Amino acid sequence: MIxxxxxxxxxxxxxxxxAKLFAKENHNLVLIARNEKKLAELKTQIQKQYSVNVLLLNKDLxxxxxxxxxxxxxxxxxxxVENLINNxxxxxxxxxxxxxxxVQERMLLLNIVALTNLTQLFLSEMVKSGKGKILNLASVAAFMPGPYMSVxxxxxxxxxSFSEALASELEGTGVSVTVLCPGPTKTGFExxxxxxDSNLFKIMHVASAKEVAIYGYKAMMKGKKIAIHGILNRILVKLISITPRPLVNYFIRIILGKTKK
Ligand SMILES: NC(=O)c1ccc[n+]([C@@H]2O[C@H](COP(=O)([O-])OP(=O)(O)OC[C@H]3O[C@@H](n4cnc5c(N)ncnc54)[C@H](OP(=O)(O)O)[C@@H]3O)[C@@H](O)[C@H]2O)c1
Incomplete structure (x- = not known):
């Protein structure tokens, strides 16, 4: 097995x-998404620079x-699969x-069901061999309710919650689970x-995808359990944990509210 x-x-x-970061660090890659053309372009770019195997799977998860x-x-x-990244x-x-x-159902199927099923399928083999790493993409959103983005x-x-629990179950097995929690990041997500129409990307600091990826990669390699990207996001999460829930809801509703035109 390779x-x-x-x-x-x-x-x-x-x-x-x-993907580019793992290629640079000499990892063979299985890359999954629906957009075949973008995946093929990425493969060409990676293989020009690094001598790693890249397998593309054009799948709707x-x-x-x-x-x-x-x-x-x-x-x-x-x-x-020695490293699984549910991104x-x-x-x-x-x-x-x-x-x-x-749309809401598709989101539940992708963000929750596909992530859970992929984790379960690949985890058994990792535990058996006593080696493996999982990185799950959550968000600072995981720490608060999200009016206007409730689902x-x-x-x-x-x-x-799932990643933290798994990380705890897996202690001593040689397998680590890291949950990466970025704040707003400049990608196709917006x-x-x-x-x-929302204030979110206008009010909050917006990070680059590259800096989030580097932070996530390092956290995963160290086997860190929860990785919140950026000092401002870490402060936000801390404040939320000590602020009464109705106030949290009120402020998040303002941040996520519609931009005044
Ligand atoms: N950007 C942010 O502000 C932010 C903040 C916190 C957390 N996150 C989380 O970070 C992760 C990555 O998001 P991103 O910001 O990089 O967004 P993005 O630029 O929109 O990338 C999303 C990726 O998911 C793939 N995808 C979407 N639907 C899919 C499906 N049905 N089957 C297979 N692949 C699918 C997309 O590829 P195809 O369209 O080719 O399928 C794309 O490669 C997400 O889990 C997001 O919730 C993002």
Missing amino acids: NYTLITGASGGIGYEL IEPEAPVQIFNYLRQQNIR AGFGDYGLFHESDRN YYATKAYVL EASSLS
Whole structure:
């Protein structure tokens, strides 16, 4: 079996930067996303610079069978996933009662179900061999309720809770689970989540995808359990933990509120 790092959502944003970083550090890669063209461009770019194997899987992770199909295919190819990065995800901005139920359901399937299934499929092998690392993408959103993005914030709270619990279960096995919590980051996320009307990316500091990827990579390699990117985000999370919940809701509603035109 040959060791690989699997990254979901590698066609853009944080996943794209993580792919380049892992290639630089000499990891063979399995890159997953729906956009075949962007994945192919990334593969060409990586292979011009680094001598690593890059396998592209053009998959929609919302499809219920996708995680098992990926797992079985990689087994047939004699590929062992030593690092799993569950990065693919998106949000949806607006009032929940006016939202599209299909969009909310797709978000739950991608941000929660696909992440959980991929983790379970690849984790057994990691535990058996006593070696492996998992990086799950949550967000600072995981630490608070998100008025106007209620489902997205709740999916990230799930990712945080699930990852922390797994990290605890796996102590002493040689397998680590890191949950990466970025704040607003300049990627395709703002557009994919229909966030252009919100104050969020206008009020908050916006990080680059590259700096978030570097921070996440280092945290994962160290086996850190919770990795909150940026000092301002760490202060925000701390403040939220000591602020009464109604006040937290009030302030987040202002931050996530609609920009005045
Ligand atoms: N940007 C932020 O402000 C921010 C902050 C905190 C946390 N995050 C989290 O960071 C992670 C990465 O997001 P990003 O900011 O890099 O956003 P992005 O630029 O929109 O990238 C999202 C990636 O997920 C892939 N993806 C989306 N739907 C998919 C599906 N159904 N099946 C397979 N792949 C799919 C996209 O590729 P295709 O479209 O080609 O499928 C793309 O590669 C997400 O989990 C997000 O929630 C982002």
